[in-house]
Amino acid sequence: MFTAEAGASELKQVRDQLLAVCGGLVEVVEGLCMAREQRRPPVSYVIVGRVAIVSLDERLAGREREVAEELLRTVPGIAAVYGKEATVGEYRAQKLVHLAGERLQETIHVEHGLRIPVPLGRVYINPRLATEHRRVAEMITGDDVVLDMFSGVGGFSLVASALGRGRLIVANDANPWAVASLLRAMEMNKSKLKTPIVAVCSDARRLPELLSPVFTRIIMNLPHSAVEFIPVARRLCSPRGCVLHVYTVASSPEEALARVPGGSSVTHVLDYAPHRFIYRVDVVVRGEDQVEG
Numbered sequence: 140m141f142t143a144e145a146g147a148s149e150l151k152q153v154r155d156q157l158l159a160v161c162g163g164l165v166e167v168v169e170g171l172c173m174a175r176e177q178r179r180p181p182v183s184y185v186i187v188g189r190v191a192i193v194s195l196d197e198r199l200a201g202r203e204r205e206v207a208e209e210l211l212r213t214v215p216g217i218a219a220v221y222g223k224e225a226t227v228g229e230y231r232a233q234k235l236v237h238l239a240g241e242r243l244q245e246t247i248h249v250e251h252g253l254r255i256p257v258p259l260g261r262v263y264i265n266p267r268l269a270t271e272h273r274r275v276a277e278m279i280t281g282d283d284v285v286l287d288m289f290s291g292v293g294g295f296s297l298v299a300s301a302l303g304r305g306r307l308i309v310a311n312d313a314n315p316w317a318v319a320s321l322l323r324a325m326e327m328n329k330s331k332l333k334t335p336i337v338a339v340c341s342d343a344r345r346l347p348e349l350l351s352p353v354f355t356r357i358i359m360n361l362p363h364s365a366v367e368f369i370p371v372a373r374r375l376c377s378p379r380g381c382v383l384h385v386y387t388v389a390s391s392p393e394e395a396l397a398r399v400p401g402g403s404s405v406t407h408v409l410d411y412a413p414h415r416f417i418y419r420v421d422v423v424v425r426g427e428d429q430v431e432g
């Protein structure tokens with residue numbers, strides 16, 4: 140366990156032990172050691188296309204521009220550094236502040252070889268979801284009819300389509316910017332997409348008025364409130380039965396399972412905050428459990 144009090148030599152010792160076990164941790168451990176040696180806390184950032192997005196937390200206070208310039212110099216392929224203040228509002232869009240480099244309106248994020256246009260500050264985007272996109276896509280069977288209820292720019296839908304999973308994918312989001320990005324991504328990647336995707340821009344609460352109950356798999360990636368949408372999802376389930384993938388924030392797998400009625404299995408997806416994690420809870424809705432109309 141790293142603590143603020145740990146000395147540089149202790150960290151080096153831990154680093155050597157970790158390196159012996161897992162080379163993949165090199166970057167993380169080196170980052171922590173370097174920060175400690177320079178008496179600076181580590182910086183958390185993600186790369187979206189040509190942009191580095193730095194989390195503006197208290198560890199960075201007063202050093203934002205210095206750190207941004209350093210990233211611009213040292214991270215290959217980036218043209219700009221933005222700070223993320225928060226993920227805000229119903230659309231979960233990132234509130235970004237420009238810190239260094241070019242002032243970009245848009246960047247092209249690449250995930251599993253698929254190009255996705257991202258209008259900066261207008262949509263939700265998290266490159267750390269790439270593994271989960273693929274993991275869920277690989278659960279989709281050839282016969283599935285899929286609803287990606289909170290698709291954002293379409294990570295789950297695009298990856299599933301590129302893998303040729305399912306018969307049809309309906310991707311919905313309330314944010315018109317996100318749906319516009321998805322539509323552009325569908326055009327940009329058309330030679331790679333196999334399963335047809337239909338894009339819808341609607342509040343998910345209205346989907347039962349727009350869509351028939353034909354879905355055998357519904358992805359519900361809105362961790363703070365997906366649970367509230369389970370009754371809506373159940374109205375969209377096929378009479379053949381359906382699997383709901385419900386994302387939720389909790390402190391333990393047990394808490395996540397308890398939060399999702401009917402949950403049968405739980406998977407850790409991302410770390411969210413100290414002692415808070417995002418989990419996927421899968422719910423199997425059997426054919427005879429359907430709710431009419």
Ligand SMILES: C[S@@+](CC[C@H](N)C(=O)[O-])C[C@H]1O[C@@H](n2cnc3c(N)ncnc32)[C@H](O)[C@@H]1O
Binds near residue numbers: 230263291314317343
């Ligand atoms: C966590 S993000 C989705 C991320 C996306 N699934 C991905 O993998 O990148 C949640 C999305 O839900 C959308 N959203 C929030 N409330 C909604 C609602 N009532 N109906 C439809 N979409 C909604 C937001 O606009 C946002 O794009």
